[in-house]
Structure formats: structure tokens, C-alpha cells
Amino acid sequence: MTDNRYQHHFTVSWDQLHRDVRSLCHQLVERDFKGIVAITRGGLIPAALIARELDIRLIDTVCIKSYDEQAQGKLDVMKGVDHDGDGWLLVDDLVDTGKTARAVREMLPKAHFVTVYAKPEGRPLVDQYLTEVAQDCWIEFPWDLGHAYVEPLVNQIRSPKS
Numbered sequence: 001m002t003d004n005r006y007q008h009h010f011t012v013s014w015d016q017l018h019r020d021v022r023s024l025c026h027q028l029v030e031r032d033f034k035g036i037v038a039i040t041r042g043g044l045i046p047a048a049l050i051a052r053e054l055d056i057r058l059i060d061t062v063c064i065k066s067y068d069e070q071a072q073g074k075l076d077v078m079k080g081v082d083h084d085g086d087g088w089l090l091v092d093d094l095v096d097t098g099k100t101a102r103a104v105r106e107m108l109p110k111a112h113f114v115t116v117y118a119k120p121e122g123r124p125l126v127d128q129y130l131t132e133v134a135q136d137c138w139i140e141f142p143w144d145l146g147h148a149y150v151e152p153l154v155n156q157i158r159s160p161k162s
């Protein structure tokens with residue numbers, strides 16, 4: 001389902017995501033963390049890459065769901081953690097409206113919260129992010145995409161199929 005709040009798309013490849021996460025790690029490497037709390041599911045892949053770069057083996061999750069494709073629904077928290085986040089790195093793939101971030105911040109007020117991508121509404125809720133993306137832009141992550149055939153341009157223009 002699409003939402004007309006989103007007028008543009010920003011497609012992130014696996015390579016781009018890997019490069020972006022590594023760049024974010026350059027800003028984190030001097031700090032010591034007890035472990036990582038990944039916000040599922042989108043935070044799991046950046047968390048795994050960050051764990052590798054910073055040599056962190058202790059990884060926990062906050063399991064939370066807000067969107068069904070582009071439709072934002074009620075926040076569903078399926079699993080929390082039993083600490084306030086002190087000394088922990090909290091990781092998500094992105095912050096958009098900030099609804100997810102606000103809820104997780106309440107659970108882990110002392111964690112250092114990072115995302116790879118941040119939109120303006122949610123940006124103030126995170127401590128660090130790598131790339132800002134416009135509010136009306138839907139980020140397409142590589143795990144949601146596949147390769148597909150593309151009709152040659154001349155066919156699209158001269159004899160479009162429906």
C-alpha cells in the first residue's frame with residue numbers, strides 16, 4: 001500500500017548501505033559500548049554491521065512494529081529490555097515521524113541512539129545519524145527490493161504497454 005505523504009523515493013543498494021554504516025561507525029569508534037540494542041527489524045542489519053566494525057558481541061533487541069508497507073499503524077511493542085540503556089548503543093535503520101524513536105527513547109532514555117538515515121521530523125530524537133532524507137521521501141531498502149527486467153526506453157516511449 002502506498003501513502004501520498006511520500007512523493008519521492010530514495011533507493012539504497014546493499015553497497016550504499018554498507019558504505020553508509022561504515023561511515024557512521026567512524027563517528028562511533030572512539031566510544032565504548034556495553035552492547036548494542038537493535039530495533040527490529042530494520043535496525044538488525046545496521047546493528048550487525050556496526051557490531052562487526054566496533055567488535056561488539058553483545059546484541060539485544062527491542063521488537064517493535066509501526067508500519068505495514070507505507071501505512072503507519074498503532075505501535076506494537078513485542079519485546080523490550082530490562083535496563084535503561086546506560087552505556088548501550090541503540091540502532092535503527094531510520095527515523096521518519098519519530099513515533100518509533102519516541103517510544104524506544106522512553107524505554108532506554110540513557111542509550112546512545114543512532115540511525116543511518118533521518119528525516120526532519122524524527123531527527124531531533126536521535127543522537128547521531130549519517131544522512132538526512134526529505135520528509136516526503138520513502139527510503140527503499142535493499143531487503144525490500146529485487147532485480148526486475150526493464151523495457152528498453154524506446155519501447156516504453158513509442159509503444160507503452162498499458
Ligand SMILES: O=P(O)(O)OC[C@H]1O[C@H](OP(=O)(O)OP(=O)(O)O)[C@H](O)[C@@H]1O
Nearest residue numbers: 040041042065066067096097098099100
Ligand atoms: O519514525 P517512524 O515514523 O516511527 O518510522 C521509523 C520506523 O519505521 C520502520 O520500522 P517498521 O515499523 O516499518 O518495522 P520494520 O523495522 O520491521 O520494517 C523503520 O525501521 C523505523 O523503525
Ligand SMILES: O=c1[nH]c(=O)c2nc[nH]c2[nH]1
Nearest residue numbers: 067096137138139140141
Ligand atoms: O522502508 C522504509 N522506508 C521509509 O522511508 C520508512 N519510513 C518509515 N518506515 C519506513 N520504512
Ligand SMILES: [Mg+2]
Nearest residue numbers: 040041042043
Ligand atoms: Mg523498524
